[in-house]
Amino acid sequence: MKRTLGVCYYPEHWPETQWAEDAARMAALGLTWVRIGEFAWSRMEPTPGAYQWEWLDRAIATLGQAGLKVVLGTPTATPPRWMLDRHPDMLALDKDGKPRGFGSRRHYCFSHQGYRTECAKIVTALAERYGRNPFVAAWQTDNEYACHATTLSYSGAARTGFRDWLARKYQSPDALNRAWGNVFWSMEYSDFNDIGLPNLIVTEPNPSHVMDFRRFASDEVVSFNRLQTDIIRKHSAYPIAHNYMGAVTEFDHFATGADLDIASWDSYPLGFLSDRIPAPQEHKRRFVRQGDPDFQAFHHDLYRSVGARRSGASAAEGRWWIMEQQPGPVNWAPFNPDPLPGMARLWAWEAFAHGAEAVCYFRWRQAPFAQEQMHAGLLRPDSAPAQAFAEAEQVAKELKDMPDVGTARADVALVFDYASDWAWEIQPQGRSFAYLWLVFDTYRALRRLGLNVDILPPDTTDLSAYRLVLAPGVFTLSDALKSALAAHKGTAILGPRTNSKTPNFAIPVPLPPALPGLDAKIVRVESLPPDVPVPLAGGGNFQHWREKLEGTAEVTEMATDGWPALVSSGKLHYLAGWPDDEAMTRLLQAACDAEGLETDPLPEGLRRRDSATHRFLFNYNPVPAEWSGVTIPPGGVHWTPL
Numbered sequence: 287m288k289r290t291l292g293v294c295y296y297p298e299h300w301p302e303t304q305w306a307e308d309a310a311r312m313a314a315l316g317l318t319w320v321r322i323g324e325f326a327w328s329r330m331e332p333t334p335g336a337y338q339w340e341w342l343d344r345a346i347a348t349l350g351q352a353g354l355k356v357v358l359g360t361p362t363a364t365p366p367r368w369m370l371d372r373h374p375d376m377l378a379l380d381k382d383g384k385p386r387g388f389g390s391r392r393h394y395c396f397s398h399q400g401y402r403t404e405c406a407k408i409v410t411a412l413a414e415r416y417g418r419n420p421f422v423a424a425w426q427t428d429n430e431y432a433c434h435a436t437t438l439s440y441s442g443a444a445r446t447g448f449r450d451w452l453a454r455k456y457q458s459p460d461a462l463n464r465a466w467g468n469v470f471w472s473m474e475y476s477d478f479n480d481i482g483l484p485n486l487i488v489t490e491p492n493p494s495h496v497m498d499f500r501r502f503a504s505d506e507v508v509s510f511n512r513l514q515t516d517i518i519r520k521h522s523a524y525p526i527a528h529n530y531m532g533a534v535t536e537f538d539h540f541a542t543g544a545d546l547d548i549a550s551w552d553s554y555p556l557g558f559l560s561d562r563i564p565a566p567q568e569h570k571r572r573f574v575r576q577g578d579p580d581f582q583a584f585h586h587d588l589y590r591s592v593g594a595r596r597s598g599a600s601a602a603e604g605r606w607w608i609m610e611q612q613p614g615p616v617n618w619a620p621f622n623p624d625p626l627p628g629m630a631r632l633w634a635w636e637a638f639a640h641g642a643e644a645v646c647y648f649r650w651r652q653a654p655f656a657q658e659q660m661h662a663g664l665l666r667p668d669s670a671p672a673q674a675f676a677e678a679e680q681v682a683k684e685l686k687d688m689p690d691v692g693t694a695r696a697d698v699a700l701v702f703d704y705a706s707d708w709a710w711e712i713q714p715q716g717r718s719f720a721y722l723w724l725v726f727d728t729y730r731a732l733r734r735l736g737l738n739v740d741i742l743p744p745d746t747t748d749l750s751a752y753r754l755v756l757a758p759g760v761f762t763l764s765d766a767l768k769s770a771l772a773a774h775k776g777t778a779i780l781g782p783r784t785n786s787k788t789p790n791f792a793i794p795v796p797l798p799p800a801l802p803g804l805d806a807k808i809v810r811v812e813s814l815p816p817d818v819p820v821p822l823a824g825g826g827n828f829q830h831w832r833e834k835l836e837g838t839a840e841v842t843e844m845a846t847d848g849w850p851a852l853v854s855s856g857k858l859h860y861l862a863g864w865p866d867d868e869a870m871t872r873l874l875q876a877a878c879d880a881e882g883l884e885t886d887p888l889p890e891g892l893r894r895r896d897s898a899t900h901r902f903l904f905n906y907n908p909v910p911a912e913w914s915g916v917t918i919p920p921g922g923v924h925w926t927p928l
Contacts, residue, residue: 294650295320295322305345306352312650316686319355323412326361328367357426395439395444405514413520427546428514431542511545515545525547533581553585553608556615556623560623584726590604591604607646608642628919639895639900691897707720719830745766758779763784774857785798824843826870829865829866892918901925
């Protein structure tokens with residue numbers, strides 16, 4: 287499929303006399319896609335049941351007649367004010383029981399049945415009217431599920447839904463009590479209707495209770511999304527996407543992806559570096575105008591795998607887009623610097639090298655009003671081109687001359703499990719332990735070695751395509767993944783904390799990690815303060831987390847205090863701690879060497895990605911970088927045919 291560019295546009299924000307000029311400029315710039323509609327419910331249905339489509343008809347026609355393809359969003363992330371009059375209890379409540387009210391967006395509880403009914407009505411009306419429109423070529427459901435911490439609701443609707451969910455799962459209070467270990471602290475229940483939500487209590491709740499609440503909340507997102515996709519598919523054959531986000535793990539994206547044709551995500555490299563990535567200040571200063579060198583790529587690979595869920599394709603073949611690409615300063619991070627010249631081009635090409643079908647910039651024109659007026663677009667508020675305009679134009683021209691870059695096969699797989707992130711957030715056992723960043727540290731080290739990586743779901747059944755498989759921190763190994771590991775002929779490194787709990791959040795006996803053929807058990811664990819690393823004999827340290835192992839498994843790496851750091855049985859290895867950068871890179875290099883995997887250790891800030899046809903180099907540095915006799919400018923991209 288030919289790679290394309292797009293943009294997000296809000297015709298309801300601009301005079302209708304400006305639409306045709308905007309559309310013509312988009313087409314002349316080389317854009318293909320225009321996403322519209324996802325925030326326009328109050329214009330589609332200004333009063334209950336009184337739909338006004340004529341303005342949207344004209345907007346879609348104007349864009350389509352200019353040669354552009356429309357991605358039409360369902361508007362359910364922004365219910366209009368009259369909705370709250372109809373359903374005053376539709377708001378989510380936060381953990382302190384306070385309502386999350388009207389005046390911005392995402393002001394709804396996923397569990398509220400009345401709101402779901404209203405959503406079904408507007409989505410049905412939208413799909414009936416535009417499901418076969420020749421200018422509409424794709425759909426987007428809602429917008430950024432979980433944004434602003436809106437997955438977890440402690441409302442009455444959520445409490446009722448959670449009780450029903452528990453009753454279906456456990457069938458009897460006695461079974462639930464046994465599963466949760468409610469004999470502890472006399473927490474036993476005699477009726478499902480006695481079970482509350484895990485908030486507003488004296489001290490920490492039972493982790494089994496919280497884990498089931500997190501599973502329930504994720505399932506509510508999945509079913510809310512499915513409500514919409516089922517309706518759209520009755521009226522339209524166009525593919526359906528949702529725009530996920532970076533470092534947002536509150537619901538299972540793989541489960542949601544099972545109902546979607548395309549996974550997309552919203553890429554804001556500078557905002558994420560400032561707001562979300564735990565990194566030393568020196569790192570943040572170096573990449574303040576470029577973004578973290580690995581964060582975008584990690585999500586590209588993750589969402590490519592999510593995009594394979596519905597079709598059953600391999601992780602390398604999933605359909606995915608960037609629905610929103612940062613073009614300039616954003617408005618929502620603690621600090622909002624201007625991107626280094628060239629970055630809007632680099633970010634797009636890096637996405638294409640990882641298999642993106644489309645990269646859509648957010649937004650066409652900077653809004654001069656409301657909450658996002660300080661968020662840059664391709665145009666300034668006065669319609670003059672902003673910095674990224676010329677960079678998008680350059681990418682569009684380069685795409686014309688570039689064959690379909692395709693997605694290359696990877697020899698390395700990394701397992702990612704949303705439920706594990708919930709588990710270790712519930713019971714981190716140490717302030718600095720976070721599952722997402724454990725996985726990300728592993729991914730970062732693989733990228734520093736110049737490797738392509740596929741990210742796999744936790745129920746993967748076949749690992750035969752991969753010579754190296756890594757599964758750090760997986761809460762409970764699924765039966766499918768256990769079988770796949772048993773059949774795997776390459777190297778596998780599991781841990782730390784992998785398979786350390788049952789699905790009901792209990793310590794299993796026999797003690798973890800309980801891996802077939804590996805005689806090792808965790809007898810003690812400790813979380814490590816930042817200034818108390820555990821040195822490893824081969825160099826580097828364990829940080830954040832460390833396990834003490836006993837057993838007869840071969841010890842292939844020691845800590846300097848005499849405890850095993852890595853134990854092995856053939857090609858199956860268990861890692862008993864969280865390595866720092868030095869140790870992680872060294873251990874992964876050794877694993878690659880054992881498998882005969884060629885690596886290409888890269889200088890700081892320089893990253894490589896092989897597509898099916900080209901080798902790409904991306905310089906995230908604010909200074910030039912050298913590689914194999916080639917000088918790559920700051921924020922530059924270099925590619926050569928393979």
